[in-house]
Amino acid sequence: MNRSLLALAAAAALAVTACSVTPAADAPAADGAPQKVTLQLQWFTQGQFAGYFAAVDQGFYAEQGLEVEIKEGGVDIVPQTVLAQGQADYAIAWVPKALASREQGAGITDVAQVFQRSGTYQVSFAGSGIASAADLAGKKVGNWGFGNEFELFAGMTGAGLTPAADVTLVQQQFDMQALLSGEIDAAQAMSYNEYAQVLEATNPATGQLYQPADFSVINWEEAGTAMLQDAIWANTERLADPAYQDTTVKFIAASLKGWAYCRDNVESCRDIVVAAGSTLGASHQLWQVNEVNKLIWPAPAAGAGTIDEAAWARTVQVARTAVNADGQTVLTKDPDAMAYSNDYVTRALELLDADGVDVAGADYTPEQVTLNPGGS
Numbered sequence: 001m002n003r004s005l006l007a008l009a010a011a012a013a014l015a016v017t018a019c020s021v022t023p024a025a026d027a028p029a030a031d032g033a034p035q036k037v038t039l040q041l042q043w044f045t046q047g048q049f050a051g052y053f054a055a056v057d058q059g060f061y062a063e064q065g066l067e068v069e070i071k072e073g074g075v076d077i078v079p080q081t082v083l084a085q086g087q088a089d090y091a092i093a094w095v096p097k098a099l100a101s102r103e104q105g106a107g108i109t110d111v112a113q114v115f116q117r118s119g120t121y122q123v124s125f126a127g128s129g130i131a132s133a134a135d136l137a138g139k140k141v142g143n144w145g146f147g148n149e150f151e152l153f154a155g156m157t158g159a160g161l162t163p164a165a166d167v168t169l170v171q172q173q174f175d176m177q178a179l180l181s182g183e184i185d186a187a188q189a190m191s192y193n194e195y196a197q198v199l200e201a202t203n204p205a206t207g208q209l210y211q212p213a214d215f216s217v218i219n220w221e222e223a224g225t226a227m228l229q230d231a232i233w234a235n236t237e238r239l240a241d242p243a244y245q246d247t248t249v250k251f252i253a254a255s256l257k258g259w260a261y262c263r264d265n266v267e268s269c270r271d272i273v274v275a276a277g278s279t280l281g282a283s284h285q286l287w288q289v290n291e292v293n294k295l296i297w298p299a300p301a302a303g304a305g306t307i308d309e310a311a312w313a314r315t316v317q318v319a320r321t322a323v324n325a326d327g328q329t330v331l332t333k334d335p336d337a338m339a340y341s342n343d344y345v346t347r348a349l350e351l352l353d354a355d356g357v358d359v360a361g362a363d364y365t366p367e368q369v370t371l372n373p374g375g376s
Contacts, residue, residue, distance in 0.1 A: 034067035035247060040088035041073040045278045047288030048192060048230070049092065050269040051114070055258030057272045064250035072277075080108050083233055090251060095228035095312075096319045096330045097147045102339060103331055107236040110340035112252045112305035112348070113312075114259065115295045118226035119191040120151050122218040123176070123198065128185055130216050133223060134159035139185035142172030150330055152188065154225035154322035155218070164325045176201070186218075192291035196284055200375045209373060225322070227315040229295070232305070236338050245344065253348035256304050260357055263293050266367050284375025290367045297361035303349040304359050307340050 041049050052070055055061050061068045071088060073079055079091035080098045084106035095110060102108055122141075124130040130139065133155035141156075141163075143149040156163045163169065170184050176197045179187035189195040195217070203210045220226045232252060238244040262269035270286040278285055300306045319330035352359050 034062060034065055037061075037066050037068045037090070037247065037251060038071060038088045039068055040071045040077070040079040040082045040091040042077070042079045042092050042094070042230075043073045045072050045273065045276050046193070046280055047270065047273050047278075047285045048292055050262045050273050050289045050292065051259030052092075052255055053258075053272050053276045054261045054269050055254045058258065058261055060254040060257045060261070061251070064254045066247070066250055066254060068251070068254075080106055080233055083235055084108055086235070089235070089247070091233045092230055093233055094147070095231055095315050096150060098231070098233055099316070099319060099335050099339060100147065100330050102335060103333070108233045109236045109239060109338055110231045110307060111234045111248055112232040112256070112345040113228060113307040113340075114232060114255070114305055115228065115230040115292075116299060116308065116311070117295045118151065118221045118229055119291065119295050120148070120220050120226070120229075121189045121191055121195055122152055122155075122186050122220075123179065123189045123195060124186040124216050125179075126214055126216050128216060130186055130218070132159065133218060134161065136186060137161055137166050139167055140170050140183070141167045142170045142178055142184040142187040144172055144174060144188055147330065148188065149324055150318060150322045151220040151225050151227055153324050154318045155220055155223050157322060158223075158225060163323075164327075169325050191219075191294070192288040196287045196291075196371060196375065200284065200371050200373060202373065209371065225318055227318050228311055231307075234344070239341075248344045249347045249351070252305060252345050253351045256345075256348060256359065257352060257355075257357055259296055259304060260352075260359065260361070262289055263297050263361055263364060266290055266293070281372065281375035283370065283372040286367075287369045287371055287375075290369050293364070294366055297364035299360050301360065302346070303353075304361070305345040305348070307342050307345070312340065
């Protein structure tokens with residue numbers, strides 16, 4: 001029995017549902033009325049989620065007969081939990097965090113792996129002598145915690161370091177102030193967000209904005225300890241329902257069309273995100289959309305959103321073996337067969353291909369973005 005059929009059979013056999021309310025995607029729509037769907041983001045409105053906002057703005061969800069409400073995330077919101085509890089129809093979450101929730105009982109399935117590459121960096125000043133994970137020995141190393149730290153810990157462990165003993169670990173805020181002020185030697189950053197923050201800051205030695213040459217970057221994708229990040233997650237139990245399966249395919253298709261639009265219309269998606277209520281500035285959002293595109297495009301030959309088995313296996317391996325400062329791993333065992341499925345994204349890509357949408361982006365070339373002070 002293949003992965004998807006096994007998932008559906010097992011889900012149908014469950015006697016207890018995690019949904020406390022009738023989900024919008026399962027509720028019948030009136031004749032001609034769009035199907036109402038709720039998407040839970042994992043963070044605040046920003047370019048990280050531009051494709052979903054573009055799919056609303058450009059009418060791609062409407063083309064599929066969907067009316068999508070996007071719910072903003074935040075520090076205290078766990079999107080996969082919101083999904084598992086029936087308070088959203090779909091959620092965006094990093095794979096290791098979602099798998100940890102699944103191991104603890106959350107019935108969720110990765111149905112489209114939007115980000116194919118990791119955007120996590122460890123950033124230090126160029127003169128710090130930090131060019132690799134091994135160079136972090138004896139340094140003050142910032143990290144956010146909350147499950148964001150495992151690529152860093154895997155990198156240090158792979159370099160022969162014992163993180164709890166060989167470096168000074170510092171709880172880092174979700175900004176770069178500790179690095180810029182010299183409180184820490186290396187800071188955790190996303191390529192599309194916090195890294196831009198240091199390039200939007202003024203170098204006191206020159207009076208001009210910092211430049212990339214002023215910093216040294218460890219890219220965990222290049223270092224080999226990267227983990228899969230933003231994915232579209234669906235409710236596992238509800239995937240036994242043909243109506244929810246159909247909605248899932250339509251939702252994925254429209255979402256990926258939104259991302260294809262942002263690949264080809266970076267400035268338009270910048271404007272869409274700003275209009276959606278982002279608190280970050282326009283140049284920062286342009287940078288963010290551009291950098292997120294690099295994590296999606298070029299897509300696998302099979303098309304955007306396809307879950308690559310090798311990348312999945314690497315993520316699971318890091319999640320099971322990398323130990324944080326508390327001696328904990330993300331996972332204690334391999335996820336079961338219902339943890340992901342390519343069936344729905346494959347059907348969605350067939351819809352897009354028939355519509356003439358470029359789902360691979362083989363010729364993708366990123367833009368050159370100029371940041372303004374403070375990201376304005």
